[in-house]
Amino acid sequence: MKIGKRGFGERHIPIWGALFALPALLYIVLFQLYPILFSFYISLHDYDLLSDPVYVGFKHFAALPYDRAFINSLWITIAYVVYTVVPVLGLSFLLAWALTQVRKSRGLWRTLLFIPSVMPIVSVALVWKLIFNFNGPLNDAVTLAGGQAVPWLNNSTYAPIAIVIMSWWHAVSYYMIIFLAGFLSIPRDYYEAAALDGARGFQVLRYITLPAMKPTIALAVVLATVNGLKTFAFQQIVTDGGPANATQIMTLLIYKTSFSYLDMGRASAYSVVLFGGILAISLLQIWFLRDRNG
C-alpha cells in the first residue's frame, strides 16, 4: 500500500485522506497507545511519581495473587459486571421492543427514555447519593410504607445493591437505543413471510427477531461488559469504595493506589491486568461478529 497521488503505485490512499486522518492517528498514538505502553513499562518499576522509576521486573505481577486488595476488587468488579450486564441488557431489550410497538408520540417516548444516558454521570451520582441517604427520600418512602429505613450506603450488603440500581438506571437507556436500532434494521419482509407461514408471538421472537438481532445483542453484551469493567464514577462519588471496601472496584483501586498511595508501579500492574481482561473481551466481540458475518 502506498500513499500518494492517484495513479502511482498499486493501491493508493489519497494524500489528502491521509492528512485528514493524521490528527486522529496522532491522538490515538499520543493519548491511547503511548499511555498503554507507558503503563506496562511502569508496571515493571517502583515509581512514586516524584522520584525516578526503579526497575523491579515482574515483582508487582508476582505479588498479585497475594494482594488482598487486588483479589477483593477483582471479585467486586466481576460481581458488579454480572449484576449489571444481565438486567441492564434484559431491560433495555424489553424497552426497545416496547418502543417499536408504540404508535403515538414515539419520538417523545424515545427522547424521554434516553435522557438518563445523556445526563452527566457526576450529577446523576450525586442525586442518587441523596436519594439513598439514610435520611433521604427513598427511606422516607420505605418508612411511610411501614418498613424500616435501610442503611443503603453504610452497609456492605446494601451499598453494592444501591450502586447496581443506579447503574441500571443510567445504562438502560443507552443500550435501549442500540437495541432499537437493531429492531428497526430487521426487514419487514421477514415478519410478513413469517406471518404467511403462520408464525405467531413467541415463534416470531424465537425464529425471526432473536436471530436477526444476534449481532446487535453480541455488540451490546460486549459493550456493557467492557463499560462495566471500566466503571468508576458511581463507586468513587457515592461510596468511595466503602463501606469496608465493599464497593472498591478495580478502577477505584487503581486510582487510589496511584494518587493516594503514590504506588504507580503496583497500580500500573493492576491496570495491565484490567486492560488484558478488556482486550480479551474485545477480541471475543470481533470473533463473534466475524463468525456471524463470515
Place this chain on the structure above:
Amino acid sequence: MGFTKKRTAVAALSAATMLASVCASFAVELTFWHHTYPPAREFIEKKAAEFTAKNPDITIKLHDDPHGDYEVKLLAAIAAGNPPDIVNVLDYLFPQYASRGILAEVDNAAFGVNSKEELEALYQPQALSGLTIDGKVYGVPEEFNTLALFINKEHLKEIGLDAEDEANWPKTWNDLFDLAAKLTKEDGSRIGFNWVWNLDPYWYAQQYWPVLQQYGCEVVDSEGKAAINSDACVKAFSETWKVLIDKNIGGPNMATVNPVNALQDFSEGRQSMAIAGIWAPPLFSDEVKEQYVVAPLPQLDPENPKTLLNSYALAVTAASENKKEAFEFLNFLTSDSDGYLAATGYVTGRKGWADTEAAKNTRGSDIFAEGQKHGSFVWRSATWTQEGNAIKAAIEQFAQGVPVKDALDQAAQEIDSVRQR
C-alpha cells in the same frame, strides 16, 4: 524638527520599555494553593493585598480546590515539576512529602528568628512537632487544632439537664454513652451521639486517636510492626466505637454521610452531641449555632486527659524559586492570630492566641486551649494513607458484626504488608 521629535519619542519609549522589563525582572508572583474554604480565601486575599502594599514587587496568586481533589492536583503539579510556591498540607502527609524532598525547610530569618528553638518559641508547645521531620521544621500551622465535645443544650434541656452546668458534661466515655442513650429518640428522629462514618481515613483517625492514646494503644510498635490488634487496641475500640452499635444508639446505619459537612446530623439538630474542632460552628444551622456549648473531650481517666492535635499547615515547596519571599508572606499571614480566628475560625497556634479578642469572643476557646496542652499528633508514617485506610476498613467491618479482634487482625496484616513493600 519633526524627525527629531519622532526620534526622541522612540528613544523615550525604548527607555520606558527597558525600565519596565528591569522592574518586571524583580517582580515576584507567589503561587499559593489552598483547599477550598471560602472564609479562608477571603482572609488570605485580604492579607495578600496588605502584603503587596508593603512589598510592591511581590504579588500572591491564590488558587483553591476542594479537599481530596486538591491533594491529587497538587501531586500532579509536583510530579510535573511545576509546583506552586506555597501549599496547604495536612500534618499526616508531612512525612510522605518531606521524605520525597517536596517541601523546603522553614527559613528562620523570614520569621525574624535565628534558630529552630526560637521559631518554636513563637508557637504553642508542640504546634510545630507534627510538621517536624528528622529535626527539621517543614511548615507552620494555619490551623492548630484539637477536638472537644459539642453539646446541643436544647436537647439536654428536654431531658431536664442544664448543659451550661459543667456537672452535667460527660467526663468519661461511659458517661457519654449513657447520656447519648437518654437523648436518643426511639422513632429515629434523633441520635444522642455518633462517630463519623464513611469519610476519609483521616476523619476516622481524628476521632479514634485520642481514644487509642487514652487506652495505651499504639498503631505501630517501636520496631515498626503493626500493633493495632494488641489487647489495648481491641479494648479501646470495643469499649468506645463498638459500644454505640451494640447499644443500638449510633453507628453507620444512623449517620448522614456528607464529606463536605462531616457533622451534618449535629449541624441540623438531628444529633445531640458530636466531637469537633473550633472550626466547626460555621457549618451549623442558624438554630444550632444558638444552642451549642463546648465541653472537654471525654476520657478514660479524666485525671490524665489525652486529646488529639492536628494541623492543616502551610509550607513552601523545595522547587520554589522564591522561598524567602514565600516564607516572609507566611510569617506575615499567620502572625495575625486574631484576624485569622475572627475571619475563619482557624487557630494559627501562635503563642497567646487564647488571649486575643477573637478568642474571647469564641465559645469554648478556653476548652480548646486546655485541650491543646494534652494532645498528640496521629502516628507518623510515609505510608499513612494505606495504614489509615486499613484501620478505617476494620472499623467499618466490626460495625457490621465482624468481631473487633478479627477486624483489627486484618488491619494489622495490611499495615505490615504495606510497610514491607
